[in-house]
Amino acid sequence: MSEAYDLIIIGGGVNGAGVARDAAGRGAKVLLLEKGDLASGTSSKSTKLVHGGLRYLEYYEFALVREALGERETVWQIAPHIVWPMRFILPVTDGMRPRWMLRAGLFLYDHIGGKGRLKNTSSVNLKKHAAGAVLEKRYKRGFEYSDGWVDDARLVVLNALDAAERGADIRTRTPVTSARREGDIWHVEAGGDTFQARAIVNAAGPEADDLARLVGEHPAYGIRRVRGSHIVVPKLFDHDRAYILQQPDTRICFAIPWENDFTLIGTTDADHSGSVDEVQASAEEIRYLCDAANRYFKQDVTPDDVVHTYAGVRALVDDGSGRPEAATRGYKIALSDPSRGVPILGIYGGKITSYRHVAEDAVNKLAERLPVLKGASWTGKEPLPGGDFAFTAQPILFDVLREDYPFLSDTDVVRIGRAYGTRAGDWLGDAKSWSDLGRNFGAGLTEAEVDYLGRVEWAQTAEDVLWRRTKQGVHMSEAEQAGLREFMGD
Incomplete structure (x- = not known):
C-alpha cells in the first residue's frame, strides 16, 4: 500500500476532472478514479454549449444564469481552442412566447452577467436574413443572440491532463467497490487495489447518491436523473448560425451545425429510471x-435520416419540480460533519458551463479541513493544455498549422487546431506528408494521432478515440471503424 493521497476523487466527468486540476494546482497529492473512460457518461453527452441557459430565466434562476454567463467568458478565455462563440437564431412563433417577452428576456440575458466580449442581441428579418432561407415561410421575424460552443469531452480530458501535469494520478477503468474510515484515513478499494486518502470527493454525477450510500454516508441531496437525447442528421443549412426552436409543450430544442456535414438536434428532458451505463435515445425521443x-x-427530417444518436443522464438536484425541464440546473456541495471523522465532500447537480466554479467552490470548502490545499483560486486564469493563446487568435493558430503542415486540408486544420490547440505539434511532429503519420484509419485519423491519444490522453478503445477524444466516428464507415478497433485490440 503506497503513501496516502491527500484527496481521492471518485468520478472522471467534468466536475471530477475540474476538482483534480484545482486541487493538484494548490499542492495536494491527488488520485482520480473513474470506472469507465474519462467523460464516458454525462460529460460527453451534452448539447456542447457553454451558455448561461436562456430558458432558465423563465424559472427565475437569475443567480444560476448570472454565474453561468460569467463562467462562459472564463472558460472561453482558458480554452480558446475548444470553445468558440456562436450566434443563435430564435424565430418568433405565433401562439408561443410573444415577441416582447423574448426581447425582454434577451435584454436581461445580454446584461445580467456583466459586460462580456460577445455581441449583444439584434432583431432579425428572417425574410431577408440567410438564416431565414431554410425556414418555413411563416417565420418572418426573430432575434439573433450569442452563446458559446464547447467540445465537452475534450474539456474533461484537458482538465485531467492539466491535473496530471501538476502531479495528479489519473486512473480510468478503475471502479470503486468500497470505502471505509479507519482513524484519520479513508481506505478505498478500487480496481483490485486499496488506496488511502485524507479526504474523498464524490463526483459521481447521476450516481452521486448511490456512491454516498456505498461508502456509508447518507446522501445529502436526492438526485433526479433526467435523460437528454440528441440526434445527428445530414446538415439542414450551410451557414454557421445555430437555431433555438420553441416547441408547443413550452420546451426548446437546438439545431446546431456539427462537424461540417451535419446538424445536431437536441435535447429532450425525460425522467430516467434505468441504468446510467448504457443510455440510449428512445424511438419516441427520436421522433x-x-x-x-x-x-x-x-426540409423534413425523419428517423430514417438520423445518422447518429446519443443520450446522457443529467444529475439534477431533486427540488420537487413536477416537470423534468423545470428542475434546477444549480448545484449543491455537501461537506461531511467533522464529527463523522475524515471528510467526504459530495457534488450534487450542476451544468458543464459552471464546472470550473463548482470545482473551485469544492476545493475552497475542502481547504477548511485539509491544510495542504494552500493558496488562492487559480483555475480561471491559467489556460488548459493547448489553450495558451489569446481567445481571439484562433484564426492565427489555424494559419500557423497551415504553414507548418501544408499537406493538411482546411477541414483538417480546423479539426486538429480546435482539438489540440498549440499542442497539435506534439503528435504531428516533423511530418511532411500524411505518410509520415502512419496508417490512416479514415477521415484523417492517423496512427500518430491514435498513439498520442493512448499515450497522453488515456484513450484505450476505439470508442474512446472515435466519440470522445475526437468525433471522427461520424465521418468514418463501419469498415474503417472496425479497422481501428482491430488495431487497438478492442
Missing part, C-alpha cells in the same frame, strides 16, 4: 426531435 425540427425547417 420528438424530428418533429421539433420539422415545425421550422423546410
